[in-house]
Amino acid sequence: MSKKNKQGFETRAIHAGQKADPATGAVMMPIYTSSTYEQESPGVHKGYDYSRSANPTRKAFEECIASLENGVAGFGFSSGVAAISACVELLSPGDHVIAMNDLYGGTVRLFNEIKTISQGIEVTYVDMTNMDNVVAAKTDKTKMIFVETPTNPLLRVVDLSAIADFAKAEDILSVCDNTFASPYVQQPLNHGIDIVLHSATKYLGGHSDLIAGALVIGKKDETLIARMANIVNSLGPITGAFDSYLILRSLKTLAIRMERHNANALALAKHFEGHKDIEAIIYPGLESHPQHALASKQMNGFGGIISMNIKGGLEKSTTFLEKTRIFALAESLGGVESLIEHPALMTHASLPKERREAIGITDGLVRLSVGLESLDDLVEDIEQALV
Secondary structure (H helix, E strand, O other), X not given: OXXXXXXXXXXXXXXXXXXXXXXXXXXXXXOOOOOEOOOOEOOEOOOOOEOOOOOHHHHHHHHHHHHHOXXXXXXXXXXXXXXXHHHHOOOOOOOEEEEEOOOXXXXXXXXXXXXXXXXXXXXXXXXXXXXXXXXXXXXXXXXXXXXXXXXXXXXXOOOHHHHHHHHHHOOOEEEEEOOOOHHHHOOHHHHOOOEEEEEOOOOOOXXXXXXXXXXXXXXXXXXXXXXXXXXXXXXXXXXXXXXXXXXXXXXXXXXXXXXXXXXXXXXXXXXXXXXXXXEEXXXXXXXXXXXXXXHHHHOOOOOXXXXXXXXXXXXXXXXXXXXXXXXXXXXXXXXXXXXXXXXXXXXXXXXXXXXXXXXXXXXXXXXXXXXXXXXXXXXXXXXXXXX
């Protein structure tokens, strides 16, 4: 248990940032839809003047996610990429970013097609599973290291403590996309990372019924917190009141959901490892995973995502995806229902084919978001789709 938070994770997931409504005694946080708030005198109010700047429902979500990540300040966003975009706004033209070479395709698109043009930053992509690559990529203009672990979709695991130590020694801001793990499985701030962010659409929301993002700053750096607050207020990429309410509802069951996601995914990975129609199963919980030892040390469980290379390339993998019945063929992940997708044709289609193949996203690769259904049904579904 963190020294910053005396209560357990499950308790904080249910109560952090949320008190009974003083006006009615309502146990659940109300949805405050008001855009503006009455002031007692010009500039004198109860902490809220306009809901882009602050909203009580969003504030409860921000305080809860900050507590779960063991951070000091949380910010709610309209999407995961909005959170990433706001984070990159901390940089200045000419600044250099070292990023993991196996990132979510939307992040790469944001960096390459938007931020390098509109903001004038430079980005170098390296395999961060080898710290020598990070050290070699550093220049005197490097101001941010952006890591995703486990990565999407190849589930590579990066040593967060090593990244944080190097970044601190070089006075570089370190950022971790923790979407695939959730704060229940992994807490990057505890390893020294400066900023952690999420697509809250995924495990935080957990029910495939909202789009949102979150960002948490790990240390009491008033300048950094003030800069981020100003970015959010000035650009306005905020989480709406209703989505904030839905996430708060979902966070209450995050721990128990992640336990089931972890258990189902590990069981499926073990069951299908070595299957005659599968070239390789990629899952950090398997001893065959190259960073299994690190994942065992750094993570609380191994998450709910499995990737597998289907023998027969594009034709066979497409047929397999068309035949699943319980695993729905759809983008996204982290919901209670199981989803399956083809990275090369779906989530990572924005990457050039040469780059996809260079980092290992083959035409036979499929990604499974393992849900909370009965394990036997999930096993049967994959088996019948492989025939």
